Amino acid sequence: MNGLMMQKQLLISSLIVHADRHHGDTEIVSRRVEGDIHRYTFRDCHRRARQMAGALSRLGVQLSDRIGTLAWNGYRHLELYYGVSGMGAILHTINPRLHEDQVAYIANHAEDQYIFFDLSFLPLIQAVAGHCKTVKAFIAMTDQAHMPKNAGIDKLLCYEDLIAQGLPDYTWQALDEEAASTLCYTSGTTGDPKGVLYSHRSSLLHTYAAALPDALNCSARDTILPVVPMFHVNAWGLPYIACMVGAKLVFPGPALDGKSLYELLEAEQVTLSAGVPTVWQGLLGYLEEKGQQFSSMKRTIIGGATCPPAMLRKFQEAYGVAVLHAWGMTELSPMGTVGALKTKHLAMSADERRAVQSKQGRALFGIDMKIVGPDGNELSWDGATSGDLLVRGPWVVREYFKSAGGDPLQRDHAAQGWFPTGDVATIDADGFMQITDRSKDVIKSGGEWIGSIDLENIAMAHPAVSQAACIAAKHAKWDERPLLIVVRKPQAQLERDELLAFYEGKIAKWWTPDDVIFVDAIPLGATGKIQKNRLREQFGDHLIGRRP
Secondary structure, eight states: OOOOOOOOOOHHHHHHHHHHHHTOOEEEEEEOSSSEEEEEEEEHHHHHHHHHHHHHHHTTTTTOOOOEEOSSSSSSHHHHHHHHHHHOOEEOOOOOOHHHHHHHHHHHHHHHEEEEGGGHHHHHHHHHHGGGGSSSSSESSOOGGGGGSSOOOOEEHHHHHHHTTTTTTOOOOOOOOSSSSEEEEEOHHHHHHEEEEEHOOOOOOOHHHSSSTTTOOOOTTOOEEEEOOOTTTTGGGGGHHHHHOEEEEEEEETOOOOHHHHHHHHTTTEEEEEEEEHHHHHHHHHHHTTTTSSSSOOEEEEEESOOHHHHIIHHHHHHHHEEEEEEEOGGGSEEEEEOOOOOHHHOOOOHHHHHTTHHHHHEOTEEEEEEEEETSOBBOSSSSSOOOOOOOOSSSSSSSSTTSSGGGGSSSHHHHHHHEEEEEEEETOOOOOEEEEEEEEEEETTTTEEEHHHHHHHHSSSSSSEEEEEEEETTTEEEEEEEEEEEEOOTOOOOOHHHHTTTTTOOOOGGSOOOEESSSSSOOTTSSOOHHHHHHHTTTTTTTSSSS
16 A cells, blocks of 8 residues: 655756745855855846746756856855756756866766856866767856856856846746756766666755755755855755755855855855865965854865865864764765764763864765775774775666766675675764775785875874875885875974874884875865875886985
8 A cells, every 4th residue: 555645846947936935034145256246046046047947948958958067156056056956957057177088988988968157167178079979069057247258158048138038937847856956966076977777756855855854954044155165066965955945055256266156155144055075174274364253154064075174173163163074975975974972972082082083074965875894794893994985866876877987886796786886885883984094005915905085184283284185105024014105284393203203103113104205285186185196107206216
């Protein structure tokens, strides 16, 4: 016997309909590429998203057509989030920080029909336009007054002219919730980028789970500023969450420096923000330099890379901002775990609580995870035993778009039915997962594993260190040994022996890096992660020839 409840499809368009109906006067504030601050409401956004859907229909866009974007976080990008998916097409957010060859590859692999772009990315569009075989036109996300002149791009359209052609009474498509809604590509650090094709259903379920109190804890009382880009796994779902709960949205546009972010956070009284550690380094550096404090910020989500304990401590102790450490992947839509504390943790000392918070957190409802050894058998949740992290759930990728890279659920016997994340992790008795390394980055010294993340976190706690990365360098006796690459803070004085002495008493002596290399900058990937593959290429032979 089945239940006797209504059947209502879970569709992305339902989020903006809800936001209009129940939170219509809530503000959306954007710093525009043109330089000014733009303000309107969820009701305005819904009207313009319907106009855009109607305009795209007039251009001949069909169900499941891919529509690309190269854009910052802003209100026009949000209109495309809802207008494209709501009409049954697929929004394909492209990371503009990728190399132009990768951008062209991705656009061709996705078979994008149109590409929308912010004016900041005009040079990138000019470089790739002639290589995008399926694109019928490029749409500059601006008004006629700011349209580029003599851009040298065939079929260049104006966003505001296009949207004016659509009628605001457009009716959202009645779609199957399993229909594809959005497409994001992995960053492609190894091999070509692979597409992850989300459905309306997976996106709605992800939104429900991520907004929960023990996840990101979002409500209509929040003002949310996503620093994480809308081209990076849909800004971790925050544009959808804000509509679901009715939170005010603030978009920073292209201005992601510490000063610009701080001014916007304060002016709009932001309560929640989200981004990768490299962005927060700039903001914290600005606060420290200017002696500023937050007046409204209550919590920040840090993900994309491990949050250094020193950063966690500074946010919470110096600025009174609670840190939610999170972990996820493009293949997980992206949220997998969040480090919300349990009641038992509140009775702990501050140091003990921070140790829990430094872990990536516990699984959201809907995500199941386990760690396995080389034989594929599940390992204990004791907080000490590490193994390969596998996950499964209704917003976890089943296979990549166009079967690129083979079937990730069938790569080996251990992973059948589970997605192999490529992370090495521990899980404690309370379900808190901690990434100890990427499987490709783990250092195997004399047959024993050394976690590079632990060594990086210790280096980052030194007051003279701005950035740190630890890689496996080849070694004549031990096969591999840890090598530390460090960027000093401006005007800081720090030498090798002083930094290595900083490790004493904090780790097993044999874990101590063999050497330190000081550099002006550490290469970062398109999503702000350290590119250890490039560091290994440059410094991987550094220890060869040294005395065993």
